[in-house]
Amino acid sequence: MTTDLTTERPADRYPSRTSTEPAIVARHDPVVRGHAEQGPLSQDQLDQFDNDGFVLLDGALAPDEVELLLDELHRLGGQPELRDDDRTILEPGDDVVRSIFEVHRISDVVARLAADRRLAGAARQVLGSDVYIHQSRINYKPGFRGKEFYWHSDFETWHVEDGMPAMRALSASISLTDNDEQNGPLLIIPGSHRSYVTCVGETPEGHYKSSLRRQEYGVPDDASLAELVEEGGIASMVGGAGSIVLFDANCMHGSNGNITPHPRSNVFLVYNSVENQLVEPFGAPQPRPTFIASRDFTPVPPL
Amino acid sequence: MTTDLTTERPADRYPSRTSTEPAIVARHDPVVRGHAEQGPLSQDQLDQFDNDGFVLLDGALAPDEVELLLDELHRLGGQPELRDDDRTILEPGDDVVRSIFEVHRISDVVARLAADRRLAGAARQVLGSDVYIHQSRINYKPGFRGKEFYWHSDFETWHVEDGMPAMRALSASISLTDNDEQNGPLLIIPGSHRSYVTCVGETPEGHYKSSLRRQEYGVPDDASLAELVEEGGIASMVGGAGSIVLFDANCMHGSNGNITPHPRSNVFLVYNSVENQLVEPFGAPQPRPTFIASRDFTPVPPL
Numbered sequence: 001m002t003t004d005l006t007t008e009r010p011a012d013r014y015p016s017r018t019s020t021e022p023a024i025v026a027r028h029d030p031v032v033r034g035h036a037e038q039g040p041l042s043q044d045q046l047d048q049f050d051n052d053g054f055v056l057l058d059g060a061l062a063p064d065e066v067e068l069l070l071d072e073l074h075r076l077g078g079q080p081e082l083r084d085d086d087r088t089i090l091e092p093g094d095d096v097v098r099s100i101f102e103v104h105r106i107s108d109v110v111a112r113l114a115a116d117r118r119l120a121g122a123a124r125q126v127l128g129s130d131v132y133i134h135q136s137r138i139n140y141k142p143g144f145r146g147k148e149f150y151w152h153s154d155f156e157t158w159h160v161e162d163g164m165p166a167m168r169a170l171s172a173s174i175s176l177t178d179n180d181e182q183n184g185p186l187l188i189i190p191g192s193h194r195s196y197v198t199c200v201g202e203t204p205e206g207h208y209k210s211s212l213r214r215q216e217y218g219v220p221d222d223a224s225l226a227e228l229v230e231e232g233g234i235a236s237m238v239g240g241a242g243s244i245v246l247f248d249a250n251c252m253h254g255s256n257g258n259i260t261p262h263p264r265s266n267v268f269l270v271y272n273s274v275e276n277q278l279v280e281p282f283g284a285p286q287p288r289p290t291f292i293a294s295r296d297f298t299p300v301p302p303l
Numbered sequence: 304m305t306t307d308l309t310t311e312r313p314a315d316r317y318p319s320r321t322s323t324e325p326a327i328v329a330r331h332d333p334v335v336r337g338h339a340e341q342g343p344l345s346q347d348q349l350d351q352f353d354n355d356g357f358v359l360l361d362g363a364l365a366p367d368e369v370e371l372l373l374d375e376l377h378r379l380g381g382q383p384e385l386r387d388d389d390r391t392i393l394e395p396g397d398d399v400v401r402s403i404f405e406v407h408r409i410s411d412v413v414a415r416l417a418a419d420r421r422l423a424g425a426a427r428q429v430l431g432s433d434v435y436i437h438q439s440r441i442n443y444k445p446g447f448r449g450k451e452f453y454w455h456s457d458f459e460t461w462h463v464e465d466g467m468p469a470m471r472a473l474s475a476s477i478s479l480t481d482n483d484e485q486n487g488p489l490l491i492i493p494g495s496h497r498s499y500v501t502c503v504g505e506t507p508e509g510h511y512k513s514s515l516r517r518q519e520y521g522v523p524d525d526a527s528l529a530e531l532v533e534e535g536g537i538a539s540m541v542g543g544a545g546s547i548v549l550f551d552a553n554c555m556h557g558s559n560g561n562i563t564p565h566p567r568s569n570v571f572l573v574y575n576s577v578e579n580q581l582v583e584p585f586g587a588p589q590p591r592p593t594f595i596a597s598r599d600f601t602p603v604p605p606l
Contacts, residue, residue, distance in 0.1 A: 144525055148560050181484035182537055184559065222447055226564040234485055234563055256487065256559045257451050260537055261529040 009279045013166070014159050016198040017283045022221040024195045024228075029167040031193060031248060033128025040121050049126060052235070053193030054247035060118055061174065061242035070176050072109040073138055073265055076100055087291045092147060097140050102291040104136040104269070114269050119172050120300045122246055123271035127168055130299035134158070134169055134272040135292060140265050146184050146258030151225055153197060154270070155249040157218045160283035161203060162293035167193075169249040169272040176265040177241050184258035186245060189225075191232035192252035197224045203284040220252065228252055274299055312582045313468050319459050319501040320586045325524040327498045327531075332470040334496060334551060336431025343424050352429060355538070356496030357550035363421055364477065364545035373479050375412040376441055376568055379403055390594045395450060400443050405594040407439040407572070417572050422475050423603045425549055426574035430471055433602035437461070437472055437575040438595060443568055449487050449561030454528055456500060457573070458552040460521045463586035464506060465596035470496075472552040472575040479568040481543050487561035489548060492528075494535035495555035500527045506587040523555065531555055577602055 013028050032050045036043035041055065049055045061069075077097050082088050087101040100106065104114045114120065114133055123131045154171060158164040179185040197220040237245045247253065249270070258264060272278075277297045281287050290296070316331050335353045339346035344358065352358045364372075380400050385391050390404040403409065407417045417423065417436055426434045457474060461467040482488040500523040540548045550556065552573070561567060575581075580600045584590050593599070 144528070148562055150562055182490065182539060182559070187485065187562070222564070225447070229564050236485060254562050256485070256562055259451055259453055259490070259557050259559055261525070261532050 009163070009282075010165050012282045014155070014196055015282070016156050016160050017200065017202055017217060019198065020200055022200055022224055023198045024224050025198065027167060027194050027196055027250060032126050034125035038125045040118055041125055046126070049246065049248070052190040053251040054188050054190075054235070054245055056237055056239060057118075057244040057246070058239040059242055060244040063242065066176055066242045068109060069113065069174070069267060070265070072107055073140070073176060076103070076107060076138065077140060082106070086289070091145070096142055096145075099137045099139045101135070101137045102294075103138050103267070104133055110136065110138070110267060113174065113267060115300050115303050117303055118244070119174075119269060120271065120303070123170055123172070126170055126246070127271065127273040129273045129275050131271040132274055132294070132297045132299055133269060134164070134294055135268075135270040137268045138265070139268060141184065141258060141263055143183065143258060143261040143263045146264065148184070148257040149255045151220055151252055151254040152218060153192075153220070153250045153252055156197070156199060158249065158293065160218065161281050161288050163279040163281045163287060164272065164276060165279060166276050167248070167250050168276040169270060171247050171249065172269045172271070173237070173245045173247070174267040174269070175239060175241055175243045176267065177263050179238050179243070179264055180262075181236055181238060183260045183262040183264050184255045185264065186237040186253060186255050188235050188237065188247060189228045189232045189252040190235050192228045193248035193250045195228060196250060197221075197228070197252065205285045225252070271300070312466070312585075315585045316469070317458070317462050317499055318585070319463050319499075320503065320505055320520060322501065323503055325503055325527055326501045327527050328501065330470055330497050330499055330553065335429050337428040341428045343421055344428055349429070352549065352551070355491075355493040356554040357491050357493070357538070357548055359540055359542060360421075360547040360549070361542040362545055363547040366545065369479055369545045371412060372416065372477070372570060373568070375410055376443070376479060379406070379410060379441065380443060385409070389592070394448070399445055399448075402440045402442045404438070404440045405597075406441050406570070407436055413439065413441070413570060416477065416570060418603050418606050420606055421547065422477075422572060423574065423606070426473055426475070429473055429549070430574065430576040432576045432578050434574040435577055435597070435600045435602055436572060437467070437597055438571075438573040440571045441568070442571060444487065444561060444566055446486065446561060446564040446566045449567065451487070451560040452558045454523055454555055454557040455521060456495075456523070456553045456555055459500070459502060461552065461596065463521065464584050464591050466582040466584045466590060467575065467579060468582060469579050470551070470553050471579040472573060474550050474552065475572045475574070476540070476548045476550070477570040477572070478542060478544055478546045479570065480566050482541050482546070482567055483565075484539055484541060486563045486565040486567045487558045488567065489540040489556060489558050491538050491540065491550060492531045492535045492555040493538050495531045496551035496553045498531060499553060500524075500531070500555065508588045528555070574603070
C-alpha cells in the first residue's frame with residue numbers, strides 16, 4: 001500500500017512560515033476520538049490526554065523489556081555500516097550517534113514494540129482509526145554533552161515539510177533510562193496542543209539535514225512560548241526506565257541539555273491515522289525523505 | 304593595600320594541566336575553620352558546609368532587597384558604555400549580556416551586598432580570617448537560550464590561572480529570580496569539594512577570553528565526574544528569589560542550559576581569605592586580568 005504523493009491537496013488549515021509575524025491560532029481538530037472501553041487507556045487517561053495533550057505511563061514496560069531494548073540500542077549504535085547510513089544523525093560538532101531513524105524497519109525488536117497494544121492500541125484509541133508509523137527513531141541522548149532540543153510542535157514541521165493534513169497523530173516516547181529533573185527530561189507545555197503557533201520564515205530546500213541537528217525554521221517565537229507557559233506551565237516527564245509518554249502531535253515540547261553523567265536514551269514512535277495520510281508538503285519545496293516521514297501507509301497490525 | 308605579584312611562590316600543592324592523564328587527589332586544606340558562636344551560620348549549617356561543600360539559605364534576602372538588586376541588574380545591563388567594557392561578557396554567538404565582572408566596583412548596591420554580614424560574615428566564619436573579594440559578577444542567564452555551564456571546580460582555575468595557593472575561598476550565589484528544576488539551576492556534586500580533579504592540557508596564553516564564553520581547559524574528564532556523581536549524587540540548588548548558596552571553591556558544579564522563558568539571574572561573589580592572597584599563576588603564562596581575579600587584597604570591612 002505504498003503510495004506516491006497525492007496530487008490533490010486539501011486546503012491548508014494550518015498555514016505556517018508564510019508570514020513575517022507569528023501568531024497563535026486555535027486547533028481545528030478533535031484531540032481524542034476514541035473511548036475507554038476500547039482500551040488500553042482508561043477514561044481518566046483519555047481525559048488527561050484531552051486536557052493536557054499528553055499522558056505519562058510510569059513503569060509501562062517491565063525491566064526485562066527495557067533490557068532487551070537497551071541491548072538493541074547498543075547493538076545498533078555499534079554497527080559501523082549504520083554510522084554511515086543517512087538515517088543516522090550525529091551530535092553537532094561530534095561523531096557521537098544522536099539518533100537512528102526508521103528504526104522499526106531496521107530492528108525486529110523495535111518493530112515488535114511499535115506493534116505492541118500498549119502503544120499502537122493506545123494510538124488507535126486516541127486517534128479513532130487504524131494507524132501507521134509516520135516516523136520512528138531511537139535517541140541516544142548521552143550524558144555529559146547531551147544537547148538541548150528547542151521548543152517545537154512536531155505537527156508544525158510535519159504539516160509544513162511533510163504534508164500531514166490534520167492534527168491526528170501522536171508520539172510515544174519510551175524511556176530506556178531513568179529520567180529525572182536533571183538529565184534533560186522531555187518538557188511539555190500542558191494545554192499547548194490546543195493552540196497552533198505559526199512560525200515565520202520560509203523553508204529552504206534540503207532544510208531537514210541541518211534541522212535534525214539544530215532547528216532553524218519552524219521555531220516558535222519567544223512571545224508565543226511565554227504566553228503558552230504563562231497559561232499551562234511546564235511539565236517535566238520524569239519517570240523510571242520503561243515509562244512511556246504519549247503526546248499529541250501539536251504539543252509544544254522540548255528539553256534542556258544534559259551535563260549529568262546519566263544518559264536519557266529512548267525510542268520515539270509516531271503514529272498517524274490512516275485517514276490522515278501525507279500529501280504534498282504545505283510549505284516546503286520538496287517532501288523530506290521517507291525515513292523521516294513515511295509514505296508507506298500500511299496499518300500497524302493489531303497484536 | 305594593592306600589591307604587585309608576589310615573587311616568592313609557595314609549593315604547588317594542587318598541580319593541574321601538567322599531565323596527559325587526569326587524576327582525583329585528596330584535598331590538603333580544611334573546609335570549615337570557624338565556629339557557630341561567631342555567626343551568622345549555625346553549627347548545623349557549618350556541618351553541612353563541611354560535609355557537602357555547600358549550604359543553601361532559602362529566603363535569605365527579603366523581597367525588597369531582591370527588587371533593589373534586580374533594578375540594579377537591569378540598569379547595568381542597559382548601559383551602552385558597559386556593553387563595550389572588557390568586564391562585560393556576551394552570550395556565545397549573540398550580543399545578549401551574559402555577565403558583568405567586578406560589579407562590586409561598578410555598583411554601590413552590589414558593594415553593599417558584598418559587605419553584608421549574611422555573606423561576608425559567613426565567609427569570615429567559614430574561612431577563619433578576614434576576607435576580600437576575589438571576584439564578583441552578575442549573571443543574567445536569560446530564558447529561552449540560556450547556555451549551560453559545564454562542570455568545573457572554580458579552584459582549579461583560580462589556582463592554575465590566577466595563582467590562588469590554597470583551598471580557602473568560597474563563593475556566594477545570590478538568586479534574583481526563582482530557581483526551579485527546569486530553568487537551569489546550579490548543580491553541585493555533594494562532597495566533591497574534598498577531591499581535587501586534575502585536568503589535562505596546558506593553558507594557552509589569553510585563554511580567559513574564550514573561557515568566559517566556553518571552557519576548553521580546566522575541564523574535568525568524564526570518568527572522574529562519573530566517579531564523583533556515583534559517590535555524592537547531584538544536588539539542584541532550587542529556591543525562590545533571594546536564596547543564597549554558599550559553596551566551597553573546590554565544589555564540582557555546573558548547570559544545564561535553560562530553554563524555559565524564565566531567566567535565572569544572580570549575583571556571584573567570591574570571598575578569599577586574606578591569608579590566601581594570590582601569587583604568580585601555578586600553570587599559566589600570565590595571570591588573568593584583575594577584574595576576573597582581583598589583586599587588591601583589602602579586607603571587606605565588617606558592617
